[in-house]
Amino acid sequence: MRVIASYSIKGGVGKTAASVNLAYAAASAGHETLLIDLDPQGASSFYFRLRTSKKDRGKSFFSRRGRLLKNIKGSNYRRLDILPANLAFRNFDIMLNSMQKSKKKLKQILIPLDDDYDLIILDCPPNLTLLAENIFNAADIIVVPVIPTTLSERTYDQLLGFFDSKGYKKKKIRPFFSMTQQQNRLHTDTINKMGKKHSSFLKSRIGFSQEIEKMGLHREPVLAYASKKSPVQAYRSLFNEVAKALGMK
Amino acid sequence: MKDSNFDCSRYIVPVNIDRKHLLDTLGSHFALKATNHSSEKITLVDSFEWGLYTKRLLGFRMDNNNLAIWPSDDLFDPDQASVVENDNPQAKFWWDFKESPERGQLQDILALRALMPLSNGVLKSENGSLQDDEGKTLVFFQMVSFYRSASARNPLFSQVKLIPVTGYEEQQQRAQSLLLELGCFEPSLSPIDSFLGAIGVTPAPYTVKPELFITPTMPARTAVNSIISQMIEKQRLNEQGVIEDIDTEFLHHFRVALRMTRAAIAQLKEVFPEQDVLSLKERFGKIGRAANHLRDLDVFILDKKRYLNLLPESLEPGLLPMFDDLEKERASEVKRVAKWLKSAAYKKEMADLQALFEKGYAACETEWSERPSSELAVNKIMKRYKKIQKSALKITDSTPDEDIHSIRIDCKKLRYLLYFFGGLFNAKQLSRAGKQLKRLQNRLGIFNDLSVQGQYLETYLEETEHQEQKDVYLIAALGGLIATLHHMQQLSRKESIHELHAFSAKSNRQLFSQAFAAVGPAQ
Numbered sequence: 001m002r003v004i005a006s007y008s009i010k011g012g013v014g015k016t017a018a019s020v021n022l023a024y025a026a027a028s029a030g031h032e033t034l035l036i037d038l039d040p041q042g043a044s045s046f047y048f049r050l051r052t053s054k055k056d057r058g059k060s061f062f063s064r065r066g067r068l069l070k071n072i073k074g075s076n077y078r079r080l081d082i083l084p085a086n087l088a089f090r091n092f093d094i095m096l097n098s099m100q101k102s103k104k105k106l107k108q109i110l111i112p113l114d115d116d117y118d119l120i121i122l123d124c125p126p127n128l129t130l131l132a133e134n135i136f137n138a139a140d141i142i143v144v145p146v147i148p149t150t151l152s153e154r155t156y157d158q159l160l161g162f163f164d165s166k167g168y169k170k171k172k173i174r175p176f177f178s179m180t181q182q183q184n185r186l187h188t189d190t191i192n193k194m195g196k197k198h199s200s201f202l203k204s205r206i207g208f209s210q211e212i213e214k215m216g217l218h219r220e221p222v223l224a225y226a227s228k229k230s231p232v233q234a235y236r237s238l239f240n241e242v243a244k245a246l247g248m249k
Numbered sequence: 250m251k252d253s254n255f256d257c258s259r260y261i262v263p264v265n266i267d268r269k270h271l272l273d274t275l276g277s278h279f280a281l282k283a284t285n286h287s288s289e290k291i292t293l294v295d296s297f298e299w300g301l302y303t304k305r306l307l308g309f310r311m312d313n314n315n316l317a318i319w320p321s322d323d324l325f326d327p328d329q330a331s332v333v334e335n336d337n338p339q340a341k342f343w344w345d346f347k348e349s350p351e352r353g354q355l356q357d358i359l360a361l362r363a364l365m366p367l368s369n370g371v372l373k374s375e376n377g378s379l380q381d382d383e384g385k386t387l388v389f390f391q392m393v394s395f396y397r398s399a400s401a402r403n404p405l406f407s408q409v410k411l412i413p414v415t416g417y418e419e420q421q422q423r424a425q426s427l428l429l430e431l432g433c434f435e436p437s438l439s440p441i442d443s444f445l446g447a448i449g450v451t452p453a454p455y456t457v458k459p460e461l462f463i464t465p466t467m468p469a470r471t472a473v474n475s476i477i478s479q480m481i482e483k484q485r486l487n488e489q490g491v492i493e494d495i496d497t498e499f500l501h502h503f504r505v506a507l508r509m510t511r512a513a514i515a516q517l518k519e520v521f522p523e524q525d526v527l528s529l530k531e532r533f534g535k536i537g538r539a540a541n542h543l544r545d546l547d548v549f550i551l552d553k554k555r556y557l558n559l560l561p562e563s564l565e566p567g568l569l570p571m572f573d574d575l576e577k578e579r580a581s582e583v584k585r586v587a588k589w590l591k592s593a594a595y596k597k598e599m600a601d602l603q604a605l606f607e608k609g610y611a612a613c614e615t616e617w618s619e620r621p622s623s624e625l626a627v628n629k630i631m632k633r634y635k636k637i638q639k640s641a642l643k644i645t646d647s648t649p650d651e652d653i654h655s656i657r658i659d660c661k662k663l664r665y666l667l668y669f670f671g672g673l674f675n676a677k678q679l680s681r682a683g684k685q686l687k688r689l690q691n692r693l694g695i696f697n698d699l700s701v702q703g704q705y706l707e708t709y710l711e712e713t714e715h716q717e718q719k720d721v722y723l724i725a726a727l728g729g730l731i732a733t734l735h736h737m738q739q740l741s742r743k744e745s746i747h748e749l750h751a752f753s754a755k756s757n758r759q760l761f762s763q764a765f766a767a768v769g770p771a772q
Contacts, residue, residue, distance in 0.1 A: 078328060
């Protein structure tokens with residue numbers, strides 16, 4: 001079982017779109033996949049037509065394993081399951097603070113899922129808190145969507161700095177360019193600059209697209225409704241790159 | 250627990266429930282969403298031995314010539330088929346398909362066997378899901394129906410499968426009860442058996458090995474009679490396959506069965522009057538000889554790749570004209586053998602021979618005919634074993650090849666005796682003794698094949714001498730091959746001698762005399 005985190009310090013960079021479509025691509029490539037929606041806003045769950053649970057389930061998420069599995073729901077697609085978001089997830093940090101080994105709780109909780117899944121994808125909320133550290137420990141790879149702008153460049157450097165200061169393995173971080181616009185000079189310049197500076201960038205780029213924006217209307221991963229020639233198929237090559245980096249067959 | 254791939258429930262849809270009614274019923278409780286439906290001409294295929302079926306698989310040649318193989322529990326589930334790609338409508342052997350891991354699987358199952366069409370029809374499938382009002386899938390469903398033809402109104406077989414979605418167990422149960430209330434039912438047979446039953450195909454797994462029920466006290470002649478009667482039947486089962494030239498195994502098994510009949514007559518001759526034995530031997534012998542040459546050609550041609558691989562790449566094309574000759578010769582030989590098998594003379598002779606054993610061989614008593622079959626078995630097996638063991642001990646580096654070959658024939662005779670009478674002995678000891686014998690037989694078999702092949706090539710080479718235009722590359726290739734085979738034969742001879750000595754070692758002598766000393770508890 002491998003764990004992919006889709007993570008960014010910044011919001012609105014295409015993180016959830018990446019989680020949802022990576023999960024879809026993985027399942028359609030034959031991998032038993034579980035998407036865990038850690039973001040209390042529940043956008044991932046919404047895209048899969050699941051209602052976010054209002055019950056306070058936050059504490060049991062980390063303390064009772066059986067409960068975790070019981071809340072998993074199948075999606076509309078074979079081999080793809082979802083653990084929907086929960087509003088109580090807002091309080092993760094407070095809860096984790098009171099626990100022992102509080103930085104590895106998430107990793108521990110995922111271990112028993114190994115029997116059922118080849119791949120777990122974590123859709124993460126945008127912040128740099130204790131939950132984020134749990135994510136960094138649990139993930140085998142952290143994909144980071146980066147919109148090629150100056151501001152994104154700064155937050156990306158911030159993330160690397162955080163990894164340095166905490167002694168986490170920066171190797172895990174695999175950024176990719178997200179919401180790129182070919183006509184935008186600033187974008188092309190930033191892509192060139194950052195691409196040269198960081199060799200860890202994945203080759204696949206996800207361009208800005210109306211089709212992706214419409215996911216909220218369709219309530220489906222864009223890969224499920226886009227044509228075979230659509231540029232959004234880049235999500236599949238993104239998945240292939242990540243799968244290769246993870247040594248998945 | 251996550252269980253989306255487990256606990257699928259399958260229901261047979263009775264003929265009186267039509268598709269629309271079924272879908273309407275489900276539609277009254279769920280939002281029905283069809284994802285795709287298809288209609289495709291398919292042909293059920295398997296080998297003569299039902300190789301796929303015995304592995305709990307069913308294979309279908311699809312409209313596009315691909316071969317789809319389904320495991321029983323997932324029959325017709327489009328996600329679970331293992332597809333062997335193919336665009337050749339004539340493809341019937343594993344090697345006719347495109348190389349892939351799936352083809353490897355097929356190779357293991359079929360070996361030299363061809364896939365034969367068994368039944369055809371039209372497969373209509375519908376996939377979809379039962380959803381809630383937000384379009385969230387609660388249960389997946391698959392409906393598959395098999396029709397005799399595209400215009401047939403009622404399917405021969407129709408099945409609905411409900412595939413649970415994790416977290417929606419209640420809805421799954423609701424859908425199940427809707428189907429049950431309609432009159433759909435859970436099949437008592439496995440999916441492949443319920444399908445085959447519905448389309449009227451009865452699997453008949455086949456093996457050329459004797460399947461006998463000989464008891465220790467059964468009179469010897471009765472036992473021998475049942476052996477011969479069964480082997481004639483097996484021989485005759487293969488006739489049609491030889492005539493149609495479906496695969497080379499038909500002729501091989503035809504000959505194996507015939508050889509076992511002849512072995513039973515020759516080795517267990519004491520149960521028949523002497524003059525009868527002579528005539529039976531002669532009559533079966535004549536049939537046996539008629540197809541010898543075709544089998545030799547088959548063996549050679551099947552080994553084509555191996556021969557080519559023995560030569561340096563530059564000489565490989567040189568050998569191809571020989572195989573062209575062999576293929577041509579085979580084509581005419583197949584015709585000749587088919588004509589012979591279809592002839593009135595062959596049919597009458599076989600019918601006459603078969604009739605002799607059908608209701609028990611009628612002739613005056615002989616010294617052995619009424620004695621218990623267990624006595625005959627022990628006596629014959631031990632005699633044969635001791636003969637092999639004695640000759641094996643005499644083998645040295647200077648023994649002529651012929652003597653080694655004659656031990657090989659004795660081994661074969663012993664093997665047949667074990668096939669005939671194996672059921673009388675302790676299964677564990679029998680299997681140990683059988684394994685020792687098999688090891689030796691394999692070694693000696695290789696040695697023999699190399700000798701025969703070497704001789705054949707030499708004869709072929711001699712024939713080229715009389716040709717006006719001599720093909721230098723062919724001659725070079727033949728020379729290279731003869732030399733290589735000779736070298737391999739010498740090595741094989743050494744290994745054979747080693748194996749012969751091992752076979753006659755004390756531990757094996759004990760094994761055989763224990764295994765065949767007396768007969769186990771009477772049945």
